[in-house]
Amino acid sequence: MKISIYPGSFDPITYGHIDIIDRASKISDRLIVAVLNNPEKKSLFKVEERCEMIKDAIKTYDNVEVESFDGLLVDYAKSKGANIIIRGLRAVTDFEYELQLAQTNRQIYDKVDTIFLLTNIQYSYLSSSIVKQVAKENGDISKFVTPFVSDKLKKILNK
Numbered sequence: 575m576k577i578s579i580y581p582g583s584f585d586p587i588t589y590g591h592i593d594i595i596d597r598a599s600k601i602s603d604r605l606i607v608a609v610l611n612n613p614e615k616k617s618l619f620k621v622e623e624r625c626e627m628i629k630d631a632i633k634t635y636d637n638v639e640v641e642s643f644d645g646l647l648v649d650y651a652k653s654k655g656a657n658i659i660i661r662g663l664r665a666v667t668d669f670e671y672e673l674q675l676a677q678t679n680r681q682i683y684d685k686v687d688t689i690f691l692l693t694n695i696q697y698s699y700l701s702s703s704i705v706k707q708v709a710k711e712n713g714d715i716s717k718f719v720t721p722f723v724s725d726k727l728k729k730i731l732n733k
């Protein structure tokens with residue numbers, strides 16, 4: 575059974591992430607979207623809220639689930655019996671950081687492989703930070719996130 579982990583901050587989940595989830599779900603028997611719970615990293619949404627938004631976005635997928643994790647990603651992957659990590663690459667600028675992450679993970683746990691999926695060109699400019707900036711300034715975010723996420727953003731930003 576091919577168990578894959580798609581880790582990230584997802585603060586909040588965007589259509590770019592959903593595109594990666596969709597494609598990763600097709601090459602995995604079971605896909606776990608893993609939300610990093612890192613109190614040291616300032617996030618807009620609590621980890622439970624980030625999971626709730628992902629849960630809504632994946633409700634039509636039978637083989638996708640969401641969980642939060644803390645500590646090392648490879649320890650979490652090991653605990654789930656997963657040896658594939660999925661990451662999206664939007665542009666060359668993502669590559670250096672992603673390479674470092676993937677190589678570090680493999681040094682710590684050599685049974686794990688990272689599979690990079692190229693973000694659909696339609697979403698190659700998109701990031702959670704950009705979405706938050708546009709939402710803060712009352713811009714239209716309907717092309718970036720689901721209506722569920724859009725409502726949550728408006729509520730948290732008092733818009």
Ligand code: PNS
Pocket residue numbers: 581582583584610645646647648674675678679
């Ligand atoms: O969405 P992000 O913020 O780019 O995701 C980064 C993430 C969560 C994949 C990465 O920070 C991570 O795996 N953190 C867990 C801690 C860890 O395992 N660090 C060692 C590898 S550098």
